[in-house]
Amino acid sequence: METIFMFIGGFGMFLYGMNIMGSGLQKAAGNKMKQLLGMLTNNRVLGVIVGALVTFIVQSSSATTVMIVGFVNAGLVNLSQAVGVIMGANIGTTLTAWMVAMGEWSQYLKPGFIAPMVVGVGVFLMFFSKDRRKKQIGEILVGFGMLFIGLEYMSDSMRDHRDSPVFKQAFAFLGQNPVLGILAGALVTFVVQSSSASVGILQTLAAATFLPLNAAVYIILGQNIGTCMTALLSSIGANKTAKRAAYVHLLFNLIGSVLFAIVIFVLFTFINPEIGGIQTTMTNISIVHTIFNVGSTIVLFPFANHLVRLSTKIVRGEDKPERDDEDSILRHLDERILETPSFAVENAIKEVAHMGKLAIDNTKLATEAIYERDIEKFNQVIEEEKHINLVEKLITEYLVKISNTPLNQHQQLIINNLFNTVNDIERVGDHAENIAELAEYYISKDLYMSNEAIEEMKEISDKTIETIEFAIDARESENMDLIRKVIENEELVDTLEETLRERHIKRLSQNLCDSTTGVVFLDLISNLERISDHALNIAYYVKDEIL
Known part of the structure; x- marks a missing residue:
């Protein structure tokens, strides 16, 4: 014995x-x-x-x-x-x-x-x-x-x-x-x-x-x-x-x-x-x-x-074409990779970046729904937002599993920041949904904006989308130059939002725009400005890891 x-x-x-x-x-x-x-x-x-x-x-x-x-x-x-x-x-x-x-x-x-x-x-x-x-x-x-x-x-x-x-x-x-x-x-x-x-x-x-x-x-x-x-x-x-x-x-x-x-x-x-x-x-x-x-x-x-x-x-046969559903997401968040936590962290970064790109695409769809008066794009945004919420849930669960594996201090910092990044991206998706609902209201009420207002909306939406794209790319590549671009763009979006708000209020006071349409415009630029804020948060998380 x-x-x-x-x-x-x-x-x-x-x-x-x-x-x-x-x-x-x-x-x-x-x-x-x-x-x-x-x-x-x-x-x-x-x-x-x-x-x-x-x-x-x-x-x-x-x-x-x-x-x-x-x-x-x-x-x-x-x-x-x-x-x-x-x-x-x-x-x-x-x-x-x-x-x-x-x-x-x-x-x-x-x-x-x-x-x-x-x-x-x-x-x-x-x-x-x-x-x-x-x-x-x-x-x-x-x-x-x-x-x-x-x-x-x-x-x-x-x-x-x-x-x-x-x-x-x-x-x-x-x-x-x-x-x-x-x-x-x-x-x-x-x-x-x-x-x-x-x-x-x-x-x-x-x-x-x-x-x-x-x-x-x-x-x-x-x-x-x-x-x-x-x-x-x-x-x-x-x-x-x-x-x-x-x-x-x-x-x-x-x-x-x-x-x-x-x-x-x-x-x-x-x-x-x-x-x-x-x-x-x-x-x-x-x-x-x-x-x-x-x-x-x-x-x-x-x-x-x-x-x-x-x-x-x-093992005969071919894999079926990948469906963008829960099974395919779980396949990318493969638990076998947790055997090597360092690689699991990198995999999580890739999937968080993928979620970010979904939110960016949804933001583009939402703004296009207003410009093009396309109610079908509103429906697409609502469906895609459900998918983004599912991705958020599954990635968060995966991050919890990674956090329970042996990580060094820097890797733990990345995981903590990824939790926050997922939350910021989910909020971007929510703002895209808000914009889509504004589009639905704008179309259903048969509202119209002046050409000047449309051009201003395109200007701030393009700059906002560029900012969040820089942020997601920075998250994936840990590129300091992209972080600087996010910071510069975010300041431009803040300034642009203030300027456009003042201009539109002036148009309203001169009866050049309908008050109901004015509410849609002001809510739209407010949502876009908030998206750029979330992009800045994401960039700062990456900056914290690099420094």
Whole structure:
């Protein structure tokens, strides 16, 4: 019982340490994750690099592939771009294995020696440092130390069983039966939902008991297949293209494992049978794990397009044309992307900008309804306003979910500002609806304005729409020049609103305009001026983030 409790406790600390370290690395990476997202072009070599780096940062190839399935489902990347990232994710997971193996290289790198000191330094930085960057480094160190303490517990729990015939016979059996060895590795990885964790368990067993090389190799192959199950499960409910991304991951690891297994089987059975029975080490496992993942990428990289085509044979048919309804909005706000909060923040920015463009289009429709005396455009505005309200609700819910993920201080500021931005955009939509209702009243009452009043309305509406367009573009691009344009335009709209109000009151006093028409005009320019105020708010949020 003591052995079981120690092993489970150690494994729990190992997983928790990986999670804390990954969380700290993501926070420290911050805007660099945004740059990685920008590298996701059709250049697959860059995709491999991105996949490896992201996997090292989040400490899980499963998290990376689930995230990629979410990206594909949301339409942020295509299947061709996803292939390179999926291949790179397998390489990134080898870095954790090398960290675990460090204990074999030097007395000073052993878990029992290094872990307490690392945790102590990390906690000191987290609790006593006021610098945000140092706090993040502290979090990484605490996670790193916890990972090593977990390894020490797992290793200690198994030491008394080093010479146990049960373990020797079990591993010898797996080493002589490649299929069973592969199945064992796949099953363990599927249960713990992390190939990095399952490789860590294998390394711990190698350090504490007799583990023959042939058993270790076959189990490693199975671990790489088992990690695909997480992405496959996450693709349930996704569109066909996202399902294909999950199957590309499975095909890549399955084909690589079969090819590698054939070579290893021939080596261990016919060429050098003795080598398969030697005692393996933590470092040996890291080497095998790395050779397999890097080798599979090199061998299968030229056949990436064939993997894509094969996935289309498995998942047949085409996705239906996207409808602009709740399902399509939810598809863009894919929860799988929450696996990597930095990317989720960028996705949220894109969707908030999309909502802003909907509000801009509605404002244009509303003003055109007056100029063109088009009652149909009034109806379109009312329908579109319902859609904008739905988008606001779904984005707000998504932002709440992001705010509950590990974020650094700057990312938390962006999320807080996005909450406010969504509210401002919703208010822009309300003002567009107000303008549309003025248009409906103007048309139904058969009112007419002078040509001078119409031209003035066009002047202020054009400037207002330009201002909100600059603000939404600034939100998406974080461009300081656009923020300056918003500030300049907003001042112009304020001045213009005052000037036009005075001119129209003068026309009313000279009986050049009807009083009822005058109310429509004054309410219209007031709503436009309020829209420019909301544009200024949005610009200031972005300015606050940049500075």
